[in-house]
Amino acid sequence: MTASPAPAAAALTTRAQEVSSRIVDDILTLVRQETSSYDLPGLAAGLDLLRELTVQRLGQPDHEHRYPGGECGDTLTLTYAGTGTGAGTGAGHVLLVGHYDTVWPTGTLAGWEQPGASEDGREKLGGPGIFDMKTGLAQGIWALKLARESGAPLPTVTFLFNGDEEIGSLSSRPVIEEAAQKADVTLVLEPTAHGAVKTARKGTGIFQVTATGVEAHAGLAPQDGASAITALSEFVVAAAKVAAPDRGTTINTGLFRGGSAINVVAGQATAGVDIRVSSEAEQARVDEELDAIKVSDPRVRIEIDHAWNRPPMTLNAASAPLLALAREVAREQGRDSLPDTAVGGASDANFVAALGLPVLCGMGAVGDGAHAQGEFIYPDTVPAQTGLVAGLVGRLTQPLRD
CATH class of the missing domain: 3.40.630.10 (Zn peptidases)
Known part of the structure; x- marks a missing residue:
């Protein structure tokens, strides 16, 4: 030097x-x-x-x-x-x-x-x-x-x-x-x-997760609906388990929105997820494991926008x-x-x-x-x-x- x-x-x-x-x-x-x-x-x-x-x-x-x-x-x-x-x-x-x-x-x-x-x-x-x-x-x-x-x-x-x-x-x-x-x-x-x-x-990721379900009347025909809110809630819980604090990886869902009315099975829901990682290897693992999450109702489609904002x-x-x-x-x-x-x-x-x-x-x-x-x-x-x-x-x- x-x-x-x-x-x-x-x-x-x-x-x-x-x-x-x-x-x-x-x-x-x-x-x-x-x-x-x-x-x-x-x-x-x-x-x-x-x-x-x-x-x-x-x-x-x-x-x-x-x-x-x-x-x-x-x-x-x-x-x-x-x-x-x-x-x-x-x-x-x-x-x-x-x-x-x-x-x-x-x-x-x-x-x-x-x-x-x-x-x-x-x-x-x-x-x-x-x-x-x-x-x-x-x-x-x-x-x-x-x-x-x-x-x-x-x-x-x-x-x-x-x-x-x-x-x-x-x-x-x-x-x-x-x-x-x-x-x-x-x-x-x-x-x-x-x-x-x-x-x-x-490194930081600001992911947007969108669930698209099937709307139905909550009282007359709830069985015809597929709740985006229920499915996205399942996803959020599963996503939290992908975190690995011992490796420096944290996952926080800070925003959750969905539904159109109380008496309607929700057809749409979105979540904003903040992700922090200490290595590129963890970044790749998080991507893979989030994509692998399955929800119980197959009629609901889950889409993840993998928006990595800053590298570690x-x-x-x-x-x-x-x-x-x-x-x-x-x-x-x-x-x-x-x-x-x-x-x-x-x-x-x-x-x-x-x-x-x-x-x-x-x-x-x-x-x-x-x-x-x-x-x-x-x-x-x-x-x-x-x-x-x-x-x-x-x-x-x-x-x-x-």
Whole structure:
């Protein structure tokens, strides 16, 4: 592995501490603009705000492109050319990825209550999307700002902001994959796992199961009917048994709809099933075993839409040197360690890892409560996390080598 001279991570962290109130102000500015994944006007305003904030802190990018998202939020790339020797002709290229959409419906902010201090007296800040993942967005922008202000050589940095991660990155996935293939490394600014970076994530499937039966009058001729609801209920129970938590495989039916009236044997029913797997082998097993499920009434037809959304992510050979370099930077900051961990949730890092490219996820906020009303960050961790990303970017002026 090669790395070029870089600004001391400790000095960058100290500088981040000096401007931490400004970084937090930018975090809260982003939080105050609600960006529900399903609110296209809100997403457009949020991306405009994010671009404006980036330009305020870093100046006009050397290149930018906005990719229309259709029914999803747009994706924006902003590239800042490197300042190292030979920049643009072999210098490192770092991709910083972060989503600006949130799971929270527009209007949530008005009723949000700020959390009290933690048991040990540490301040918390809450808000829709503050942990997942608007803090990471602001920290990433400031990381490059502080690294540039240090005057040390830097790689080319591309920011990729997408507005559909929470609903599967339906429009942004090809943009992410193309950008990652052009970069040397990818850092995903998703929140940490209690300070740990995320090097393994489960793959996800969002399956739709449809049962088509035979309608009949529930009182006059129930024997003529074949209940889609009864059959789909049998399927759901059988599907739950395909789960294998000891292998990291979970199956959850979260939505169930069906029928047309109480006095009608249901002719149609649908279920939405969330599936998480840790390996491609488990993905194949789940597909096979779900397809093999039989229901008791042969008149009911079961159809399964096998919609695998994200592949499993593991610490691949390309990412191991990047993790080692991040730990070097953390030691320079004075940290005792920089742990890594596996988590059940998926992110855009899954796509990059599946390509065999170097990627680290969970480079953003320290806090807790993703997708929960109590979502919060610890603002006292903002300088260290900003300094970590700034220091790591500064060490990537040349492509990594094993």
